[in-house]
Amino acid sequence: MIKLKSVFINGLGLIGATMARIIKAASPTTTITAFDSKQENVTTMVAAGVVDQTVDFATGASQADLIILATPVSGICESLHQLAQLDLKPGVLVTDVGSSKETILRAAEPLMDRGVQFLGGHPMAGSHLTGSQNSRLDLLANHSFFLVNGNASPTTIKAYQALLVPAQLHFSALTAEQHDQLVSATSHLPHMVAFALTNTIIPEVDDMAIDPGIPSGGLLDTTRIAKADPDMWTAIFTSERADLLAQIDQFQKQLTRLRTAISVDDQESIHDQLQAANTARRRLEDKR
Amino acid sequence: MIKLKSVFINGLGLIGATMARIIKAASPTTTITAFDSKQENVTTMVAAGVVDQTVDFATGASQADLIILATPVSGICESLHQLAQLDLKPGVLVTDVGSSKETILRAAEPLMDRGVQFLGGHPMAGSHLTGSQNSRLDLLANHSFFLVNGNASPTTIKAYQALLVPAQLHFSALTAEQHDQLVSATSHLPHMVAFALTNTIIPEVDDMAIDPGIPSGGLLDTTRIAKADPDMWTAIFTSERADLLAQIDQFQKQLTRLRTAISVDDQESIHDQLQAANTARRRLEDKR
Numbered sequence: 001m002i003k004l005k006s007v008f009i010n011g012l013g014l015i016g017a018t019m020a021r022i023i024k025a026a027s028p029t030t031t032i033t034a035f036d037s038k039q040e041n042v043t044t045m046v047a048a049g050v051v052d053q054t055v056d057f058a059t060g061a062s063q064a065d066l067i068i069l070a071t072p073v074s075g076i077c078e079s080l081h082q083l084a085q086l087d088l089k090p091g092v093l094v095t096d097v098g099s100s101k102e103t104i105l106r107a108a109e110p111l112m113d114r115g116v117q118f119l120g121g122h123p124m125a126g127s128h129l130t131g132s133q134n135s136r137l138d139l140l141a142n143h144s145f146f147l148v149n150g151n152a153s154p155t156t157i158k159a160y161q162a163l164l165v166p167a168q169l170h171f172s173a174l175t176a177e178q179h180d181q182l183v184s185a186t187s188h189l190p191h192m193v194a195f196a197l198t199n200t201i202i203p204e205v206d207d208m209a210i211d212p213g214i215p216s217g218g219l220l221d222t223t224r225i226a227k228a229d230p231d232m233w234t235a236i237f238t239s240e241r242a243d244l245l246a247q248i249d250q251f252q253k254q255l256t257r258l259r260t261a262i263s264v265d266d267q268e269s270i271h272d273q274l275q276a277a278n279t280a281r282r283r284l285e286d287k288r
Numbered sequence: 289m290i291k292l293k294s295v296f297i298n299g300l301g302l303i304g305a306t307m308a309r310i311i312k313a314a315s316p317t318t319t320i321t322a323f324d325s326k327q328e329n330v331t332t333m334v335a336a337g338v339v340d341q342t343v344d345f346a347t348g349a350s351q352a353d354l355i356i357l358a359t360p361v362s363g364i365c366e367s368l369h370q371l372a373q374l375d376l377k378p379g380v381l382v383t384d385v386g387s388s389k390e391t392i393l394r395a396a397e398p399l400m401d402r403g404v405q406f407l408g409g410h411p412m413a414g415s416h417l418t419g420s421q422n423s424r425l426d427l428l429a430n431h432s433f434f435l436v437n438g439n440a441s442p443t444t445i446k447a448y449q450a451l452l453v454p455a456q457l458h459f460s461a462l463t464a465e466q467h468d469q470l471v472s473a474t475s476h477l478p479h480m481v482a483f484a485l486t487n488t489i490i491p492e493v494d495d496m497a498i499d500p501g502i503p504s505g506g507l508l509d510t511t512r513i514a515k516a517d518p519d520m521w522t523a524i525f526t527s528e529r530a531d532l533l534a535q536i537d538q539f540q541k542q543l544t545r546l547r548t549a550i551s552v553d554d555q556e557s558i559h560d561q562l563q564a565a566n567t568a569r570r571r572l573e574d575k576r
Contacts, residue, residue, distance in 0.1 A: 124501065124502070124504045126504075126505055126506075142502060143502055143504070144500075144501030144502045144504070146501065170501055170502045172498070172499045172500070172501040174498060174499075178496060178498050181496065182493065182496065182498065182500055185488075185489050185492050185493060186489055186493065186500065186503070186504065186507045187504060187506060187507070189485070189488070189489065190485065190489075190506050190507055190509075190510040190511075191506065192543075192546060192547075193481060193485055193510060193543070194506075194510055194565070195546060195561060195562055195565040196539060196542040196543040196545075196546050196565075197477070197478065197481055197539060197542075198565040198568055198569050199542045199545075199561060199564055199565050199568070200473075200477070200535070200538050200539045200541075200542045201473050201474055201477065201478075202568040202569070202571075202572065203568070204473050204538065205470065205473060205474065208466060208469065208470065210460070210462060210466050210470065211460045212432075212460070212470055212474065213412065213432030213433075213434065213458055213460045214412070214430060214431055214432045214458045215474070215572050216412045216414075216431070216432070216474065216475060217414055217513075218414075218475060218478050218479065218482075218512075218513040219474045219475070219478055219572075220572070220573075221478075221509045221510070221512045221513060222478040222481060222482055222509070222510055222512075222513065223478075223565075223569050223572070224506075224509045224510075224569070225505075225506040225509060225510065226565040226566060226568070226569040227566055227569050227570055227573075228562075228566070229566075230559050230562035230563040230566050231559070233562050234555055234558045234559045234562060237550050237558055238550070238553055238555055238558065241550055241551065241553070244550060245547065245550065245551060247488070248543070248547050250488050250492065251484060251485060251488045252543070253488075254484040254485070254487045254488045255480075255481070255484040255536070255540070257484075257487075258480060258483060258484050258487075259480075259533065259536050262525050262526070262529055262532060262533065263529065263533060265526055265529070267522055267526055270522045270525055270526065271518050271519070271522045273483060273487060274483055274516075274518035274521050274522060275518040276487055277482070277483040277484075277486040277487050277511075277514040278514060278515055278516070278517075278518050280486055280487070280490040280491070280514070281486050281490070281511050281512070281514040281515050282515055283490075284490065284503050284507075284508070284511070285508075285515075
């Protein structure tokens with residue numbers, strides 16, 4: 001049984017810090033070192049007894065059995081190129097928590113060419129919290145965690161999953177292409193729609209200069225994820241452009257289909273579209 | 289002080305039945321009669337001690353101090369024309385709970401021309417529940433109730449609001465045009481977007497034939513109101529066509545604005561739009 005005794009986490013934002021909490025809970029004797037460009041992220045987690053020591057990237061990486069890359073995606077790609085140049089421990093597993101996988105798997109190729117194991121990972125966490133101060137052991141409970149394997153062995157992957165048991169994750173294995181399309185459809189597109197919808201409705205209501213009353217549940221629900229972090233989502237939208245534009249075009253087709261039926265008063269078509277959405281959405285609920 | 293001693297409710301669906309519960313709680317000695325085309329809706333509410341007696345429309349209307357029209361909008365308009373032909377009690381207040389007000393105020397004109405008081409009303413309830421079996425005293429707690437007055441006197445309106453105290457409503461007075469624009473923007477457009485978004489994402493994910501994992505909060509939130517009743521919403525979309533098409537066009541503008549910025553990699557514009565949405569959406573939260 002492989003034991004991952006020392007872990008280095010690069011990036012102690014919401015996810016990196018939560019991963020530290022999970023691993024410390026799973027295996028208190030496992031050493032966790034970390035680096036973050038904001039020193040206070042690390043000192044907070046050290047003070048909390050979750051991270052054992054702050055280190056620089058090269059030191060942390062060279063001493064670790066498990067390296068978790070938890071910066072934004074561009075930082076993860078940079079780190080992967082750096083790791084390809086370093087002397088790492090034999091049998092080390094390098095993994096990440098970034099939201100896109102095709103880009104990251106490509107960036108991991110030099111590393112994998114050197115025989116180092118790489119496993120792509122992506123926990124689907126709530127999007128509008130950021131920072132280690134919001135990290136929680138149960139942040140990802142009953143959330144999906146996608147695994148997109150490069151070249152890690154089954155036993156190594158199992159050893160990693162064993163360290164994540166306290167998180168109560170739902171693991172799914174996908175290819176990089178499947179992952180990116182799925183995330184584009186189920187996360188990126190809804191965020192884009194929420195931003196655009198919010199920017200449609202709220203300025204219009206403001207201009208009406210009336211008491212609009214208490215916001216309804218439907219208004220709050222459809223726009224909730226517009227509270228997502230603009231920095232993080234600008235980075236996502238610019239790095240995942242092709243997939244996202246394709247999704248927007250599909251959404252435009254459905255919107256136009258419904259708009260057309262309304263404009264020509266095709267009640268049967270309107271009802272069919274609404275019924276299809278109603279049925280599909282109710283089916284989705286059963287999965288939770 | 290005006291007392292509304294006998295109430296007739298036409299239509300005992302979710303809202304009609306909830307109004308009955310509220311009024312019975314406010315004034316147990318007030319007589320509540322009702323009519324519904326589904327006999328079991330009435331017998332259920334009579335058995336529950338909320339409605340005192342089932343009557344036909346003409347009898348109920350002629351005996352009432354307060355008439356609440358709680359069928360779908362087309363039914364409300366029909367009822368208003370019928371009421372213009374009936375002998376009603378002196379000082380009676382006729383009101384409704386329909387989701388559009390310009391159409392209904394127009395239909396109330398013959399009635400108002402006869403000197404009968406009409407007050408338009410619209411409680412903003414959750415949209416995916418239907419039927420008297422889902423009626424609850426607290427269904428509308430902390431929800432908006434819009435008042436669009438025709439010709440009711442201030443004291444009559446106050447007497448009506450006194451019967452609604454147990455509901456803990458937030459009343460706002462608007463013109464019919466303001467009401468319809470507000471509802472179009474904050475309710476009809478989000479529903480349309482949720483339907484189209486659901487019909488984009490779920491068939492696409494189904495086609496991928498993978499384990500998509502646990503639906504994320506963002507996916508569930510942006511599509512939740514796609515569970516709304518297709519019959520009710522087909523009726524709304526076809527009766528409120530002009531307002532809705534105008535809203536869709538505004539939404540398309542914002543969507544295109546964001547799509548364009550993404551396609552040309554204008555990071556500053558993307559960030560500005562996301563920041564604007566973030567700020568506006570956070571401000572909305574403070575109102576609850």
